[in-house]
Amino acid sequence: MEHGQAIPQTTIEPHRDPGDFVAEEARIKKAKPNYIGVFILLAILTAIEIGIVSLFHKENGNSTVGRVPILLGLTVAKGLLVILYYMHLKFDSRLYSIFFGAGVLAFALPMVIAFIFLMSPPQLHSVRAEAGEGGTGGEQGPTAPSFVGPPITFDAEGGEFYFKPDALAAQAGQGVRVTLTNVGSVEHTFAISNKPKSEDPTPWTTNDGKEIAHAPAGSTGKGSFKAPTPGEYLFYCDVPGHAQAGMVGTFTVQ
Ligand SMILES: [Cu+2]
Incomplete structure (x- = not known):
């Protein structure tokens, strides 16, 4: 030097x-x-x-x-x-x-x-999502609907091969805090589709979704995101094969 x-x-x-x-x-x-x-x-x-x-x-x-x-x-x-x-x-x-x-x-x-x-990228991802939840934009960009009110929490259990519960509802623009408790023996994730179900019924094959939380076997994963514009969306596990095997749920935005 x-x-x-x-x-x-x-x-x-x-x-x-x-x-x-x-x-x-x-x-x-x-x-x-x-x-x-x-x-x-x-x-x-x-x-x-x-x-x-x-x-x-x-x-x-x-x-x-x-x-x-x-x-x-x-x-x-x-x-x-x-x-x-x-x-x-x-x-x-x-x-x-x-x-x-x-x-x-x-x-x-x-x-x-x-x-x-x-x-690790998944962890960074969930931290970014959490930071964006505050109300000043975030991952959804400037087109994200504005919502005044507290975020909702979604505590889901994941296993081979299901989510419990398998339905989630939120207001457009509302923050959603996800806690995924993995009671199974392999890694599971919680991902949501970018497009409504009618436009993309299989986001796990088109890869058009984003992972919000991931939980290794026997542990818990957390993450959050902002509910998009009203419509019917899907949440799913993005580990290959898991969504097809049944790890899918509906996400309704009012
Ligand atoms: Cu899975």
Whole structure:
């Protein structure tokens, strides 16, 4: 790394008079490191981290998507804070701090980005759906009908090969929160068709639907979406073969 080479050169400085080091020591002592200030800042950042953990726990159940990159970023920020503070005291030059900080960022940023993309797509999908449910657009885009009122919850049991219950109704534009409890021995999902049943009676073969929740065998999956324009739609399990075997239900939008 180019920046890394600049630092050792400055620490040697062979032509420097030994008296300068004494003066430097005295200057650092006089500077009185603001330990309390650094401590308070670190405490605030930690409080934010704890807040994020509890917030995500409440909103997304057991989903850890989203908070990992944020926490990683905060950890990097904390590390930089400490490093830059003491770099500043030692070298008395912001230039070195900037070089060092840029080096750390160049290393940390790709890691944060990699973490975001390493998350499994279905989980990201349900998080996006949840975020879009708030009322300002979301996945349905600007054509989504507006609805004022609380979302409805749909708690369904899934197994080989059924949904119980197998009917769901909502108002156009209303948020629908889905909890799929998989009591079977293979993975199941909850997906809804994009087009009404009359236009696409088999969305699992046309692939014209979206997965809202997925639940591995014996566990629970969550997700949410916004009810589209009025009509009769289908919800189904998008694991190949499952819808044909009976994992289909009707979704009526009034
Ligand atoms: Cu299934």
